[in-house]
Amino acid sequence: MDQGQLVPDELTVKILLDRVAQEDCKNGYVLDGFPRTIPQAEVLDKALTELGEAVDYAINVDVPDENIVKRMGGRRACVSCGATYHLEHIPPKTEGICDRCGKELVLRDDDKPETVSKRLQVYHEQTQPLIDFYGAKGVLKEVDGTREMNEVFDAIGKILG
Numbered sequence: 001m002d003q004g005q006l007v008p009d010e011l012t013v014k015i016l017l018d019r020v021a022q023e024d025c026k027n028g029y030v031l032d033g034f035p036r037t038i039p040q041a042e043v044l045d046k047a048l049t050e051l052g053e054a055v056d057y058a059i060n061v062d063v064p065d066e067n068i069v070k071r072m073g074g075r076r077a078c079v080s081c082g083a084t085y086h087l088e089h090i091p092p093k094t095e096g097i098c099d100r101c102g103k104e105l106v107l108r109d110d111d112k113p114e115t116v117s118k119r120l121q122v123y124h125e126q127t128q129p130l131i132d133f134y135g136a137k138g139v140l141k142e143v144d145g146t147r148e149m150n151e152v153f154d155a156i157g158k159i160l161g
């Protein structure tokens with residue numbers, strides 16, 4: 001990591017499994033955003049199998065690309081304090097101005113449509129295949145991510161019991 005290189009999947013999984021071996025994970029845990037590729041999922045699977053464990057559920061929170069581009073495009077961030085807003089969902093009291101510190105709000109490069117589109121392309125190439133991967137194992141659960149945030153949260157909660 002110090003050399004700015006990618007961490008091998010084996011090391012990532014080892015660090016992850018060390019963490020979830022701790023007391024606060026004894027009733028289970030949720031991995032958010034990992035694995036992101038088939039090779040990562042395979043390494044995770046192998047390591048879990050060696051521990052006599054397995055992934056119970058893989059939850060796909062499904063949101064069409066155009067919704068994601070729209071959502072990200074509505075985000076605004078304060079140049080000074082880092083507070084985040086959304087033009088539709090969490091608008092600032094004064095347009096373009098941070099409620100907290102009064103500084104300017106901007107659309108971050110990460111949230112620009114062209115950046116978001118590039119990330120979606122990577123998602124479709126590398127991450128989307130996991131839907132079939134976990135589907136074939138019979139652990140895939142689908143959640144409609146276009147609904148209100150609390151409804152999505154409740155739907156995930158129901159799956160996890």
Ligand SMILES: [Zn+2]
Pocket residue numbers: 078079080081082083098099100101102103
């Ligand atoms: Zn601010």
